[in-house]
Amino acid sequence: MSEKMKTENLHLFYGEKEALKGIDISIGEKQIVSLIGPSGCGKSTFLRCLNRMNDLIKDCRIEGKIYYNGLDIYSPSSDTAKLRKNVGMVFQKPNPFPFSIFENIAYGPKTHGLRNKVKLQETVEKALSEAGLWDEVKDRLNSSAMGLSGGQMQRLCIARALAVEPDVLLLDEPTSALDPISTEKIEELLLTLKDRYTIVIVTHNMQQALRISDMTAFFLLGEMVEYGETTKMFYSPQDKRTEDYITGRFG
Amino acid sequence: MKNWKSKIIGGGLRVSAFVVLLILASIILYVLVLGIPQLKPTLFQWKYNSENVSMMPAIINTLLMIALSLTIAIPLGIGAAIFLTQYKKEGAVVKVIRMTSETLSGIPSIVYGLFGNIFFSTYCGLGYSLVSGALTMAIMILPLIMRTSEEAFLALSKGLEESSLALGAGKLRTISKVLLPSAMPGIISGIILGMGRVLGESAALIYTAGTATGMAESLLSPARTLSVHMYALTSEGLHMEEARAVAAVLMVLVLIVNFISNRLGKMVGGKNE
Ligand SMILES: Nc1ncnc2c1ncn2[C@@H]1O[C@H](COP(=O)(O)OP(=O)(O)OP(=O)(O)O)[C@@H](O)[C@H]1O
Ligand SMILES: [Mg+2]
Numbered sequence: 001m002s003e004k005m006k007t008e009n010l011h012l013f014y015g016e017k018e019a020l021k022g023i024d025i026s027i028g029e030k031q032i033v034s035l036i037g038p039s040g041c042g043k044s045t046f047l048r049c050l051n052r053m054n055d056l057i058k059d060c061r062i063e064g065k066i067y068y069n070g071l072d073i074y075s076p077s078s079d080t081a082k083l084r085k086n087v088g089m090v091f092q093k094p095n096p097f098p099f100s101i102f103e104n105i106a107y108g109p110k111t112h113g114l115r116n117k118v119k120l121q122e123t124v125e126k127a128l129s130e131a132g133l134w135d136e137v138k139d140r141l142n143s144s145a146m147g148l149s150g151g152q153m154q155r156l157c158i159a160r161a162l163a164v165e166p167d168v169l170l171l172d173e174p175t176s177a178l179d180p181i182s183t184e185k186i187e188e189l190l191l192t193l194k195d196r197y198t199i200v201i202v203t204h205n206m207q208q209a210l211r212i213s214d215m216t217a218f219f220l221l222g223e224m225v226e227y228g229e230t231t232k233m234f235y236s237p238q239d240k241r242t243e244d245y246i247t248g249r250f251g
Numbered sequence: 252m253k254n255w256k257s258k259i260i261g262g263g264l265r266v267s268a269f270v271v272l273l274i275l276a277s278i279i280l281y282v283l284v285l286g287i288p289q290l291k292p293t294l295f296q297w298k299y300n301s302e303n304v305s306m307m308p309a310i311i312n313t314l315l316m317i318a319l320s321l322t323i324a325i326p327l328g329i330g331a332a333i334f335l336t337q338y339k340k341e342g343a344v345v346k347v348i349r350m351t352s353e354t355l356s357g358i359p360s361i362v363y364g365l366f367g368n369i370f371f372s373t374y375c376g377l378g379y380s381l382v383s384g385a386l387t388m389a390i391m392i393l394p395l396i397m398r399t400s401e402e403a404f405l406a407l408s409k410g411l412e413e414s415s416l417a418l419g420a421g422k423l424r425t426i427s428k429v430l431l432p433s434a435m436p437g438i439i440s441g442i443i444l445g446m447g448r449v450l451g452e453s454a455a456l457i458y459t460a461g462t463a464t465g466m467a468e469s470l471l472s473p474a475r476t477l478s479v480h481m482y483a484l485t486s487e488g489l490h491m492e493e494a495r496a497v498a499a500v501l502m503v504l505v506l507i508v509n510f511i512s513n514r515l516g517k518m519v520g521g522k523n524e
Contacts (some may be wrong), residue, residue, distance in 0.1 A: 051417060053413065053416070053417060056413070056416065080419075081419040081420070081421065082419065083419075084416065084417055084418065084419040085418070085419035088417065088418070089413075089414075089417040091410055091413065091414065091417075093408070093410055095408060095410030095411060095413075095414050097411060097414070097415075097429055097433065098432070098433050099432070107415070107418065107420075107428070107429070108418040108419070108420075111418060111419060111420045111424060112419060157414070160414070160418070161417075161418070164418055164419060
């Protein structure tokens with residue numbers, strides 16, 4: 001199994017405040033990696049480093065290295081738009097564009113230069129099918145995405161991310177705003193996507209991490225305390241802090 | 252005891268709501284009842300003359316005035332709003348622009364009229380003309396359009412911008428293809444308010460677009476709009492019936508504009524939920 005992404009001694013500062021304190025992690029290809037840890041420990045911050053979304057934040061400074069396919073994503077020759085095309089992201093709150101379902105999905109491919117109508121149709125259908133949404137929306141591709149249910153919206157956002165053909169998918173608590181049935185659907189979806197994509201998911205739900213992920217990383221106060229195979233981590237954590245957190249959260 | 256109090260308050264509120272409704276409804280009814288019987292086909296003839304004070308030229312002038320002033324104010328207002336919300340989010344420039352626009356929106360329209368008269372009509376040599384009036388109107392509604400557009404952009408969820416950027420889109424594309432269309436409903440409601448302001452304006456236009464009765468033939472011709480027309484007819488005192496007819500037409504136009512903005516507002520509300 002080859003390595004998809006890697007960070008080396010990654011530090012991140014919001015102004016004076018150090019939010020990540022030297023993270024070293026290696027993410028294998030076609031793996032699902034869960035990031036867990038208490039609120040404010042830096043999970044989202046770390047996730048947003050992987051596709052350079054923290055660039056948008058004023059006074060945010062990064063030290064250390066991040067590699068995608070062995071290439072330094074902060075090297076001057078690295079193209080942020082291309083990186084973000086390859087490393088897609090889905091946010092906590094479903095946030096479709098206020099356009100039609102079709103246009104939501106077509107936006108990304110169009111951004112990257114796809115103009116051919118037939119090809120666009122195909123891409124949209126493929127992305128929606130991959131996200132398990134095609135059958136539900138194929139008859140109303142031209143109606144507004146705002147009319148979808150919360151769970152459908154989130155799958156639409158996943159489809160929108162898939163439409164630009166990334167190979168890594170970052171998800172920040174994608175199911176925390178959803179009901180159990182929608183959550184289950186998205187978990188199933190992620191498991192089917194695993195054959196083709198590398199997935200990094202932030203979750204507060206221990207059962208979810210256990211159900212879907214191969215590897216789990218436990219964050220605490222800006223540090224990565226422990227990283228390893230999910231089952232090992234849950235049943236025989238190496239670090240006392242991990243054990244306390246997991247037993248506390250599992251009840 | 253509590254119940255008793257809340258009943259009195261509830262009753263009071265209901266009465267005041269009813270009084271407001273009564274006043275508004277009676278004004279509208281009064282204007283329409285007085286005006287509609289005065290409407291004659293001759294009032295809609297192409298030519299104005301002193302026997303038949305047709306309002307058709309004024310209607311055309313009004314439409315031209317609205318179109319022209321919006322053409323100037325919309326790109327400027329939206330452009331400034333994009334600058335303030337997407338590029339220069341804080342700093343001295345932003346504060347100055349905000350303060351200026353707040354001050355400008357509180358100034359009586361006659362002051363705009365005097366400014367337009369001195370600057371556009373006289374200094375720039377545009378005289379009493381359609382373009383002079385439209386420039387003045389554009390300045391008058393600019394703060395309104397800018398503020399509503401700014402609010403529309405600020406109300407957008409951060410997630411829209413982030414999602415677009417996360418797909419690999421650049422800043423310009425994100426603004427033009429995602430943020431601007433998403434803010435459009437709010438921007439349109441500002442534009443409609445601006446339209447209403449131009450439609451109802453008389454003082455500022457008397458000094459800039461003039462009161463000549465003909466239809467504007469070029470940008471430099473004078474252009475009496477409906478509100479100015481009505482003002483002229485009443486102040487001359489010779490054509491009071493016709494003035495009432497104009498009032499009715501103005502009222503109907505305002506109602507149409509409000510109706511459209513309501514519909515748009517509802518569409519937006521429905522869309523975002
Ligand atoms: N834009 C920002 N500016 C300054 N500080 C920030 C910013 N974003 C996050 N932080 C701080 O960095 C720390 C890590 O935040 P982060 O959002 O990564 O936590 P998290 O693990 O995702 O928490 P949660 O589980 O609540 O989402 C927190 O202390 C937070 O207050
Ligand atoms: Mg978070």
